Amino acid sequence: MSTVTKQAEPPQEGFQHPKRWLGMLFAGVWLWFLASPATAIWDHPRLPVRVLSMTSLVAFAALYVYAFITGRGYRRELRTMRPRRAWTLLGSLVLLALLVVPGAGPQAMGTVVYLAAAAMFLLPMRPAVAVGVAMATLPLVVPLWLPAWRSQQVVSFAVVMAALAIFGITRMVDRNAELLAAHSEIRRLAVAEERARAARDLHDILGHSLTVITVKAELAGRLLEIDPARAAGEVGDLERLAREALADVRRTVGAYREVSLAEELASARSALSAAGIAVELPGTIPDLPPERNELFGWAVREGVTNVVRHSGARHCAIRVEPELVEVRDDGRGPVTPDGTAEPAGVGGHGLRGLRERADKLGGQLGIGRTGPRGGFVLRISTPAGES
Structure with missing residues (x-):
């Protein structure tokens, strides 16, 4: 079954919705790994730098949770976020990550893990993989220009693991959404089939019964003067046929109409x-x-x-x-x-x-x-x- 991809506004899930809170909880658990840059910022000697970087880190965490929930919502409804909106969210995360650097120093490199994860949820597959590769490479190449930062192979490995984990989650969300859409379509087709069955049965039953009733009524009218006894018999048949037609309609509505x-x-x-x-x-x-x-x-x-x-x-x-x-x-x-x-x-x-x-x-x-x-x-x- 094909799915029409829409580029529309985000799914309307309020923050009181239980699934929205579940998404926030899942995204928020991973923010624990921002503790290292937060500690480094807290220990920074200059207050203005500390305030700027700490504010940027908090905004980065909040925007990441928002991006995670929004991307998940789109995938749950089999929709695609507008490219401009997706790149704007990702670009905003990059900007906030750069503002974390003055206070956190090398510890700010931990933000690239979140950038790779956000790309997997927000972007189509090819650009998401490209961003993930770039984020995995960044901890290895930055020390070439900034020797004091040292090569951070652990961060690079974490980027790869996070990207793979988010990739698996996105596939699971996509498959669940497709399954729900298929179930919804099956229910819709079942309702349409039942309506068609009821319309078909009612037409067949009433068309035949009313035709016979009409013919017998015409015959009884012609016999009233020339053969009253036979006319009375036809009127009795009319009553019987009308009762049978009513019973047939009731059985059809009850979905157990049988024809012999x-x-x-x-x-x-x-x-x-x-x-x-x-x-x-x-x-x-x-x-x-x-x-x-x-x-x-x-x-x-x-x-x-x-x-x-x-x-x-x-x-x-x-x-x-x-x-x-x-x-x-x-x-x-x-x-x-x-x-x-x-x-x-x-x-x-x-x-x-x-x-x-x-x-x-x-x-x-x-x-x-x-x-x-x-x-x-x-x-x-x-x-x-x-x-």
Whole structure:
């Protein structure tokens, strides 16, 4: 997963935030190594130099802690500090370190350890390594011009160790931040998938149920005068269908909606008969795995809904085989709002949802006309032996 690098303001973490205090504590522990230059400054005979260097050392320590926390915050949020800001912070640390020299003398060389560590947190990898190498070399070359300072191999070694330690910390912070970002993305995708599932199920359930209710209501209206007894039966069916639709919605919201092929075939017979469409159903249903049984049930539901709603057909045949389900009619198929035939392969929310269900089982959805004079077929095929 790629991460967009932003150059923005620092992360908004107040000093009351526990993670900010943890960062301050971690950075502050290492300030103990500034005790040597502090002691040297305290022992300096001239008061003005002592005040200047001690003030600079305290400011250096405070700015280092600030730089450490700020750099850590950027990395935790997978962001990059503006180069100008990073170099300004590092340059300010260098200036304060130079102001420590008059009072601390050779002991001021300990500040280069902190400069290397700050560079690792503030700068990109290549310039950070360059600064680290320069800081490690400085204790070795300065005595060439200032013999009184003596070669400080220990300081140079400390610079290398500090740079490696901070490098490890930065990598750990980066990996943790990437892991948290990945978890956040997974949660977001899970929510989006659940919303899509709920929308798909509600469309499939209500689209079919309301279509059947509409057809039966129209039929009951036509039968009121010519066959009141049958009209009363259709009204009873309307009440039953409305209750079933409400129960289906509740089950869908509860995320345990199940569809059975046998139930959908029975419902198809009732819906097609009410619409005056002759129906041909399979005599037997093959023994199907549960996932395929549900998929085929959704296919029958969607296919019959479209036949009743759009086709204007007189006959509909449903075929079920172990790896295939097919709903075929002799109507005109889907039509566009202007009344013309819709191109084959075009579908609404229901067909898109059905295609998603088929894809999850490795199946394929096929829709299209059966001939130039009309007829439409919806077919789902699944791989042999797949559930």
